Amino acid sequence: MKQSQLFTKTRHEAPKDEVAKNAQLLIRAGYVNKEMAGVYDFLPLGLRTLNKIVGIIREEMNAIGGVELSLTALQDKKIWEATDRWDDKKVDIWFKTKLQNGTDLGLAITHEEPLTQLMKDHIRSFRDLPRAVYQFQTKFRNEVRAKSGIMRGREFLMKDLYAFSRDVAERDAFYEKAQQAYVNVFNRLGIGDKTYMTFASGGLFSKYSHEFQTLTEAGEDTIYVYEGAEKNGQGQIKIAVNKEVLNDEVLTDLGIKRADLVEKKAVEVGNIFKLGTRFSEALGLVYQDEKGKSIPVEMSSYGMGPGRLMGTIVELMADEKGLVWPEAVAPFAVHLVALFDKNGKVSEAADVLYEKLTARGIEVLYDDRDATAGEKFSDSDLIGIPLRYVISEKTLAKNGSEGDAGSVEVKNRATGKVEIRPISSL
């Protein structure tokens, strides 16, 4: 994409009311726009980045047998009353509204209820199980405070997967597969080394649930990281314990010592729950087993927020100059910055290089604007695309060997490393 077509302008200052580093940088770089606290528009660069994250999560959910659908935000209160989650005293983050005829509606905070209801049409026998379905869907949550930028939204995109199983054993087998899929996502996003699976409160129906927490000072949570795991190589999933469940029983259950735990700030980037039969019993989702007996379906749910992950990546990787994206999620792979000369040679060479790279399927943002080198470089740093190709009179004059079309300066945004490479080698 040519930058002259990208309508967003960078800015030097974030809005005064924006306190989160992730949102400050994303607004300054033109990735998002703030409608109100916790409610952000995704502008072209931001939408591209968000979609990259969505794509990675989708691949991992498909790999464990997930099938994608899309449920609605508008919800009739009836099914939520069946599980006692409609009353504002029970769930205090509803946005509620009404049809013209006065019927109460809510904007879905999550989707266990409607999906359980829906699956009654599609699950009848043991042959119809197991099932795993997921969506990327906008959730609405009426948070009292929303000060963490795109890491805590009142309106935000969420990937939620729900698994339906015959029994606890089948459910647990899927639960383990999903844990690994989550680890895969975090590794692919480049935050795997800072992300722990924590033991969290299981609520009414299981001893523990699990969260995935990424270490960052911007996080709202406190966790206790088990440092022994890395020392003795216990495997890929690094474990930690949420503050609220840290007690002697947990330590015994996990076979770890208090002394091996270190307190850290972290952000919850995923959570997974064994729901048991809470929703299937309340809403009547049962299947007939081999003997014709009616059995409530075992459920589990798996949440993950693409926007929150995007915010977390910003918090972890950005530097004083601006955003720094890992290749897997960057809105473009290459930022081609042309420093125009008067005779039009640079412009010509940059146009040709842009066309060639684009034709080869490389995603290029091409700064073809009439702006100073200083403006272009500082915008480029702020936008944070992994590789910057600078093309100018100076680089064009540098030929590796006779007949070459000149060179470009290649700068790695993350490491700052610069090299001169012949255009023919790109």
Add this chain to the structure above:
Amino acid sequence: MKQSQLFTKTRHEAPKDEVAKNAQLLIRAGYVNKEMAGVYDFLPLGLRTLNKIVGIIREEMNAIGGVELSLTALQDKKIWEATDRWDDKKVDIWFKTKLQNGTDLGLAITHEEPLTQLMKDHIRSFRDLPRAVYQFQTKFRNEVRAKSGIMRGREFLMKDLYAFSRDVAERDAFYEKAQQAYVNVFNRLGIGDKTYMTFASGGLFSKYSHEFQTLTEAGEDTIYVYEGAEKNGQGQIKIAVNKEVLNDEVLTDLGIKRADLVEKKAVEVGNIFKLGTRFSEALGLVYQDEKGKSIPVEMSSYGMGPGRLMGTIVELMADEKGLVWPEAVAPFAVHLVALFDKNGKVSEAADVLYEKLTARGIEVLYDDRDATAGEKFSDSDLIGIPLRYVISEKTLAKNGSEGDAGSVEVKNRATGKVEIRPISSL
């Protein structure tokens, strides 16, 4: 995808309260689920179809220079008061809600206001124009009646593009490009021959707006089709007149005779408006021209509903056996139906064929279920994938020549045409 993994079951009857043919069939075939009138979940087959439509529209919007973003549903009332569209007496289809602190919010019915507000950060000079930005975003409209299935939603996906221009001439040039892009979309969706550009009321700021109306008895609108256009080959855009603006003045403006107009039922599948400076003046979106003078930006907007288009295709193409999809929007290109034998040979051959087709990038729904031929065929007719490949003991025994791996029966869903083709030729 293997049909054993697709969790949706077809059904013989639609829900009793569903009166629209499109929703009846889509529910029966497992494409959508009804949460309430005008509020439909998109199940895997439905989501795939919807995404195909979205993909086609996106390509055409990109081709006219559109840049994609995504705005939020939650909206602060302030900017809507600035254009006098907040009051329920002025706009009677709002869903409204509140933050915990009592602040009034609305669920966006459209996005002129927030986008105009947002563009104030990005348009300053004549050099920043023209711009065209668009999104696929969920709109919420509190319709009193919603009886047309997915053709009139209270919650529905909409493509809305907004163009920002220096002056009327620049705006009109884009308006014409967009008209052609709309025609391209309808042609690619297979409804071009039944879709007319109609002259509709222009509201306060222009004499006419334009709608795109597709002829169908399921439509809620009445239009007057100019039959002369086809007779005298006046070009690709077929014109018609909306009932509410049909008068002598229009006939004179268009240079057509009343006698050439035929009354038809139709559904509005797109609408385009010249907004003038109504929003830019109310919200202060101005640019500096070459002489430094502040000028309000000329705006125009371009709406199109992917779900409504999907419903329209159903209404136009479905037959008594079920859905019939054009190739461009079908959830899969091929429905591979295996009629299993006892010795497992058919299953083996079908598995191999499925893998081969899939490896070549062909989207295949593979009916690998343990079900009768009758069930499989009636499901396949209902689901409506363009090509059905039936593989059975009988077809496997049919070899074109020695050494062939047998044949499949290929049936075209739309025409009913059947042919036997060697597997090696597929």
